[in-house]
Amino acid sequence: MISxxxxxKGQLYLDGGLTTPIPIDKAFEDGCDKVIVVLTRDRKYNKPKLKCLPLIKLRLREFPKLASLMERHHVIYKENQQKIEKYEKEGKAIIIAPKMPLKIDRFEKNPDKLMDVYEEGVKDGEIFLKEKFEKFFKISIEEYQNNKKI
Known part of the structure; x- marks a missing residue:
């Protein structure tokens, strides 16, 4: 376990990403009618089953529900991916994601590699602004910047 x-208030809490990797339903419950989802993995990414599950279960023996949740996390992640893709098809969400799998490990510390990935993300964001913003929000970028309302 990383975190x-x-x-x-007397309760123990963990990262909510275990149960809801991308909390898009919460955004809609809170009143959003459109959501921009920024993924850190490409669209085809399949989260693998945890390799160290026996060790995790041993470490979490006092929290069997959490261990069970972690055992299913790859399935939960896939279901969440499918949900955001459904919302995208319905015009309620737009997904910004790397075009290709990232060439770094999730714990990468090399500043040059991190900068390369960062710059790639900036380019993807610029493409979104040029090609998709106005169509998705039905307002120009200039109008948005001047009026600050979507």
Whole structure:
């Protein structure tokens, strides 16, 4: 386990990404009618099953529901991907994602490699602004910048 539980008002909490990797339904519940989803993995990414599951289950023996959740996390992630793709087809969401798998590890520390990935993300964001913003929000970028309303 990477993160540690945080105690808040007498309860232990963990990263919500375990249950909802991309909380798009919460955005709609909170009143959004359109959502921009920025992925850090390409669209075809399949989260693998955890390789160290026996060790995780041992470490989380006091929290069997959490261990069970982690065992299913790759399935939950896939279901979440399918949900955001459904919303995209319905015109309620737009997905910005790397075109190809990133050439870095999730714990990458090499500044040059991180900068390369960052610059790639900036380019993808610029493409979104040029090609998709106005169509998705039905307002020009200039109008948005002047009026600040979508």
């Amino acid at each position: 540690h539980p945080v105690k808040y």
